[in-house]
Amino acid sequence: MARLFGYVDVTDSGFIAAVLSIAFNPLFWNVVARWEHKTRALSRVFGSPRAACYCLGAVILMLNCVRSHCFTEAMKSQPKLEGLDCHWAYYLGLAVLAVGTLFVISSFLALGFTGTFLGDYFGILMEAKVTSFPFSILDNPMYWGSTAVYLGWSLMHASPAGLLLTAVVAISYTIAMLYEGPFTEEIYRQKQKGVKNK
Numbered sequence: 500m501a502r503l504f505g506y507v508d509v510t511d512s513g514f515i516a517a518v519l520s521i522a523f524n525p526l527f528w529n530v531v532a533r534w535e536h537k538t539r540a541l542s543r544v545f546g547s548p549r550a551a552c553y554c555l556g557a558v559i560l561m562l563n564c565v566r567s568h569c570f571t572e573a574m575k576s577q578p579k580l581e582g583l584d585c586h587w588a589y590y591l592g593l594a595v596l597a598v599g600t601l602f603v604i605s606s607f608l609a610l611g612f613t614g615t616f617l618g619d620y621f622g623i624l625m626e627a628k629v630t631s632f633p634f635s636i637l638d639n640p641m642y643w644g645s646t647a648v649y650l651g652w653s654l655m656h657a658s659p660a661g662l663l664l665t666a667v668v669a670i671s672y673t674i675a676m677l678y679e680g681p682f683t684e685e686i687y688r689q690k691q692k693g694v695k696n697k
Contacts, residue, residue: 506659506660507660508577514573514576514660517664517667520566521566521664521668521671522671523562524559525671527562529679533620533682549623551621552623553613555617556616570652574656574658577659578659580657583657588655589654589655589657591654592652592653592654595651596648597651598651599646599647600648601633602633602640602641602647603640603641603648605632606640606644609633610629639672642676646669649665
């Protein structure tokens with residue numbers, strides 16, 4: 500890790516922008532989704548929970564595009580790591596990126612749009628917990644898949660800045676999971692209580 504810091508200018512404005520965009524995204528969607536769960540304000544503004552969830556999902560997708568752009572620009576503005584600037588590292592990165600993409604896409608297909616983009620916070624609950632692939636082999640496969648995409652992208656570009664930013668992605672998602680997991684479980688616990696009381 501110390502060797503990576505020798506190759507990365509953490510004071511570079513592009514690097515700082517990438518760190519901020521990485522940290523901002525899960526903070527934003529968790530704050531907005533919890534606010535919606537508590538107030539239902541977005542559902543009222545957009546006329547329905549589904550329309551509000553789709554709007555938040557569109558904003559999250561745009562923020563993810565900004566994050567990916569900042570990530571890529573930060574990598575391009577920093578030096579490459581000579582030991583990784585070779586064919587085997589490139590193809591390893593490509594394989595990691597492919598596995599990450601598989602996890603992200605299959606998670607989306609298993610959850611659907613509202614399941615992916617915090618629909619449960621809007622009161623759009625799934626009938627049961629998803630246990631099919633990739634959830635059958637990994638908890639939070641979308642987050643880990645996204646992290647793998649960034650890791651693969653960094654290896655393909657032999658980028659120590661990218662590797663460091665990937666660690667920031669992993670830390671940001673880990674913190675998000677600590678907040679989302681218990682909160683989501685409580686939403687479904689309340690749903691079960693409501694069903695039993697009927």
